[in-house]
Amino acid sequence: MHSNHSRRTFLRSAVAGSLLMPGILHEMLAADSADPLAPKPSHFKAKAKSVIFLFMSGGVSHVDSFDPKPRLFADHGKRVTFDHPETRNRPGYDKLFLKRPDWKFAPHGKSRIEVSTLFPNIAECVDDITLIRSMHTSHSNHYNATLGMHTGSFAVARPSIGSWTSYGLGTVNRKLPSFLVLAPQMPYAGTQVWASDFLPGAHQGTRVVPGADAVPNLQRRVSSKRQELELAALKDLNEAHAETRPQDGQLAARIKSFETAFGMQSAMPEALSLEKETDKTLDLYGLKRGNTQGFAWQCLVARRLVERGVRFVELIDTGSSGNWDSHGDMADHGRLALNVDRAIAGLLRDLKQRGLLDDTLVVWTTEFGRTPFNNSADNKGREHHNWGFTSWLAGAGVKKGYVHGATDEHGIRAVEKPVHVHDFHATILHLMGLDHTKLTYRHAGRDYRLTDVAGNVVKELLA
Numbered sequence: 001m002h003s004n005h006s007r008r009t010f011l012r013s014a015v016a017g018s019l020l021m022p023g024i025l026h027e028m029l030a031a032d033s034a035d036p037l038a039p040k041p042s043h044f045k046a047k048a049k050s051v052i053f054l055f056m057s058g059g060v061s062h063v064d065s066f067d068p069k070p071r072l073f074a075d076h077g078k079r080v081t082f083d084h085p086e087t088r089n090r091p092g093y094d095k096l097f098l099k100r101p102d103w104k105f106a107p108h109g110k111s112r113i114e115v116s117t118l119f120p121n122i123a124e125c126v127d128d129i130t131l132i133r134s135m136h137t138s139h140s141n142h143y144n145a146t147l148g149m150h151t152g153s154f155a156v157a158r159p160s161i162g163s164w165t166s167y168g169l170g171t172v173n174r175k176l177p178s179f180l181v182l183a184p185q186m187p188y189a190g191t192q193v194w195a196s197d198f199l200p201g202a203h204q205g206t207r208v209v210p211g212a213d214a215v216p217n218l219q220r221r222v223s224s225k226r227q228e229l230e231l232a233a234l235k236d237l238n239e240a241h242a243e244t245r246p247q248d249g250q251l252a253a254r255i256k257s258f259e260t261a262f263g264m265q266s267a268m269p270e271a272l273s274l275e276k277e278t279d280k281t282l283d284l285y286g287l288k289r290g291n292t293q294g295f296a297w298q299c300l301v302a303r304r305l306v307e308r309g310v311r312f313v314e315l316i317d318t319g320s321s322g323n324w325d326s327h328g329d330m331a332d333h334g335r336l337a338l339n340v341d342r343a344i345a346g347l348l349r350d351l352k353q354r355g356l357l358d359d360t361l362v363v364w365t366t367e368f369g370r371t372p373f374n375n376s377a378d379n380k381g382r383e384h385h386n387w388g389f390t391s392w393l394a395g396a397g398v399k400k401g402y403v404h405g406a407t408d409e410h411g412i413r414a415v416e417k418p419v420h421v422h423d424f425h426a427t428i429l430h431l432m433g434l435d436h437t438k439l440t441y442r443h444a445g446r447d448y449r450l451t452d453v454a455g456n457v458v459k460e461l462l463a
Contacts, residue, residue, distance in 0.1 A: 036202040037178055039170040042433025047397025047463075048361035050306040051165065051428065053314040054344060056336075057146070057187045058323030061101075061370035061382055062390040063411040064333060067133050068105035068114040069372065071409040076100035077377035080410070097377040098410060102330045111401030118337045121345035127401040128348060128357070129394045130461050134405025134414040137368050137421045140384040142188040142325065145367035148421050150193045152450045159203070159441075161425060162312040163196040164450045166203040167441065168434045173309035175267035177206040180305055182298040183316040184210050188367070194314065198443040205314065208272070208301075210293040215268055271304050285346035296343035303350055306360050324366060329380040348394055357395045361431050365391035365424075372411040388414040391424065397431040399463050422455030430457045 063069050075098045082096075103116040108123045113131065115123035122129075137154075139145045144154045151158040159167070162179040171178035181194045194205025208215055274282070274289075277300065282289055287296040298315045305313045317323070317340055326332040344364070351357040369389025370382035388407040405417035426436040429450065436455055440447040 036200045037166070037171045037174065039172055040168065042169060043435040043438055044433055046431070046433025047359075048395065048431045048433075049359040050310065051162075051312045051361045051363060051432065052302045052306060052347070053162070053312065054340075054362065054364045055149070055187070055193075055314060055316045056324050056340070056364070056366040057316055057318045058142070058325035058366070059145075059368050059370055059384055060324050060366040060389075061326070061330065061333060062133070062385075062388065062407070063370070063372045064101045064103050064330060065116050065118050066131055066390040066392065067388075067407060067411050068116070069101070069407075069409065069411045072098060072372055072411060073100045075410065080373050080412070095375060096373040097375070098372060099374050099377055099379065099382065102333070109401060113401060113403055118333060119341045121341045122348075125345050125348045125394070128352065129392050129400070130398045130402045130404060131390060131392045132404045132419050132424075132458075132461070133388075133390050133407060134416055134418045135365075135369075135389045135391050135421075135424065136414045136418055137386045137389075140368060140386040142367060142384070145384075145386060146188040147192060149365060149367050150189070151197075152422060152425055152452055152455075157192050157195065157197050158448070159197040159199045159450070160192070160194050160205060161428065161450055162194060162205050162314055163199050163203040164439060165312045165429070165432060165434070167196075167199050168429075168439045169311060169432065171309065171311055173267075175264055176271065176305070176308060176310050177264075178311040179203060179205040179314075180208055180310055180312075181205040181314045181316065182208045182210065182301060183314075183318065184293070185318040187316050187318055193316070198448070199441055205312075210297050212292055215272070267308070271308055272301055274300060274304075281350065284350055286342040294343075295340045296346070299343040299347040300350075303347060303354075303356065306356065307354075326370065327381040327383060330382060331380070351395065359396050361396045361398070361428065362394040363391070363428060364393075369411075387412060393427075393461065397463055398461050402461070404458065404461055417458075417460070419458055420454070422451045423458050425450050426455035427458045427461060431462075 063072055078098050080096050080098055081094060101116065103118045105114040105116045107114050109127035111127050113126045115126055137145055137148055139148060139154045148154040150160045152161075162181070166178040179194065187193050191207075194207065196204035206215075274287075274297075279289070281300070285296040285300050287294070287300060291297060295315070295317055302313045302315055317336070322332065324333065324336055348357070348362065351360055351362070366389065368384055368386040371385045372382075374382060388411060405414060405419060407413060408415045429436045429439060436449060436451045436457070440449045
């Protein structure tokens with residue numbers, strides 16, 4: 001009989017010598033069901049099979065992009081005051097001046113929805129988009145707001161929305177992780193953005209870093225024959241161990257995780273390779289052949305991943321030289337928009353022409369907006385703003401060419417049909433066939449869920 005210690009020592013040695021990547025070992029040692037990634041039935045019929053979650057890190061200005069405010073142009077330089085518990089006795093909030101947008105707005109498409117010149121390519125896709133102009137969130141710090149947008153918790157670590165989706169639905173392709181994150185740099189809140197926290201480790205997001213070595217340690221470190229021998233030996237150990245612990249469901253999960261890891265050695269490089277993509281497709285995204293970096297690469301790879309059954313793909317735009325946190329100069333927004341605008345529009349068009357937009361939900365968001373005011377009207381930048389901002393959805397199950405909610409005439413507060421982050425999450429889960437009140441996990445003596453004790457599905461967004 002093999003001891004648990006010797007078995008785990010051998011397991012770690014074999015993984016270090018021949019297997020793959022962060023998250024896989026954790027899955028093998030910590031999985032807590034017979035097969036945590038097995039496909040699971042949804043609570044009701046789903047509209048979407050997969051989610052592509054586009055996260056613009058740093059805070060995109062709503063009043064410069066998707067939320068037109070003619071009065072903000074007209075009232076530029078006028079003083080604004082606040083009589084609200086959040087701002088009373090806060091230094092500086094008694095000396096603020098309205099600041100006009102740096103980009104002009106125009107109506108687009110048959111829906112005639114106004115979008116600014118900051119995103120000219122996305123504007124051309126507006127007839128396939130549902131804009132939510134009444135988003136609001138519970139914190140104005142990057143870390144907390146980013147944590148909230150991903151986990152529903154603004155203060156403490158909790159599982160990511162991608163992990164909850166994986167936990168609720170499992171995967172249809174065991175050769176690829178169910179939750180992948182394409183992130184060139186660490187966002188605010190770090191790895192917690194894709195962490196599974198108290199959920200089984202199999203549901204943790206796997207990070208892919210754009211570049212020549214997108215997934216470290218993916219290639220075999222030993223020959224194929226030796227790896228097969230190692231896996232066979234591990235299988236024998238698992239079976240021998242299982243004979244003495246017939247109630248231990250973890251063992252089957254460990255065996256399954258080896259199968260996933262083994263399959264990934266061929267499936268992941270193939271999914272990440274763009275060699276077979278046509279020049280026409282690459283041009284749609286604004287991507288040069290041979291380029292393995294940039295947001296265009298992330299977008300095209302995301303399409304390839306959902307094609308192959310990956311449940312949740314997040315693309316994080318942290319920018320090659322900074323993010324959207326434009327305190328000093330809103331001109332930064334223009335530079336950053338050039339990096340993502342064509343690629344995102346290309347993704348929407350590519351998904352649509354392939355019929356994938358019918359069962360893929362595309363989510364575009366940021367952690368909060370930016371202030372329509374500053375301490376002087378000629379200040380070039382904008383500050384953090386959680387009272388009102390814009391996010392949008394496109395694809396499976398949502399209305400096309402629709403605007404939901406509104407901020408006030410200056411874009412300061414969400415005043416019409418406000419949508420909190422909890423409502424946003426509840427709606428995304430609903431489109432995936434999951435009831436956010438029933439998707440729970442027992443931990444530390446209570447049932448947890450992504451939306452905590454709040455959140456309502458925004459039914460007006462649904463097609």
